[in-house]
Amino acid sequence: MDLYKKTYRVSAETKKAVEEIAAQENCTETAVFENAIRYYKDYLYMQTDGAFINESVKRTFLASVNLMESRINNRANKVLSELAIQQAIICQVLAHELEINPRALDGYRRAAVEYLKMNDRVFRLEDILEE
Known part of the structure; x- marks a missing residue:
C-alpha cells in the first residue's frame, strides 16, 4: 500500500x-483518520446508491454464512461417509451369503435407478416388496 503525506x-x-480514539483503540492517528474515511465512504454509498447494508456488515455476514456452510458440509460428509461404509458392509455380506449371477447385478442396478427416478429418490421397502 502506497502512503502519501x-x-x-x-x-x-x-x-x-x-487523539482520544487513537489512545483508546491503541492505534495511530493516521489509522483513525483512515477508518473514519472508510466509514464515511460507506455512509455516502448508502445515501446515494441505496444499498441496504454497508461493506463491513456484508463481509461479516458472508463470513458467517461461509462458516456455517462449511460446518454443514462437514457434517453431511461424515454422515454420507458412514452410510457408504454401512452399505459396503451390507453389500459384502449379501454377496458372500447369496449366490447372485454377476450378469443379473446390472439389471438390478438399472431397475433400482429407474425406481428412484420415478419416486423422487425416496426408497421405501414396502413399495419394493409389493412389486
Whole structure:
C-alpha cells in the first residue's frame, strides 16, 4: 500500500477526539483518520446508491454464512461417509451369503435407478416388496 503525506487542518475539538480514539483503540492517528474515511465512504454509498447494508456488515455476514456452510458440509460428509461404509458392509455380506449371477447385478442396478427416478429418490421397502 502506497502512503502519501498530506496536511489537513482540523479544529481543536476534532484533534482532541482523534487523539482520544487513537489512545483508546491503541492505534495511530493516521489509522483513525483512515477508518473514519472508510466509514464515511460507506455512509455516502448508502445515501446515494441505496444499498441496504454497508461493506463491513456484508463481509461479516458472508463470513458467517461461509462458516456455517462449511460446518454443514462437514457434517453431511461424515454422515454420507458412514452410510457408504454401512452399505459396503451390507453389500459384502449379501454377496458372500447369496449366490447372485454377476450378469443379473446390472439389471438390478438399472431397475433400482429407474425406481428412484420415478419416486423422487425416496426408497421405501414396502413399495419394493409389493412389486
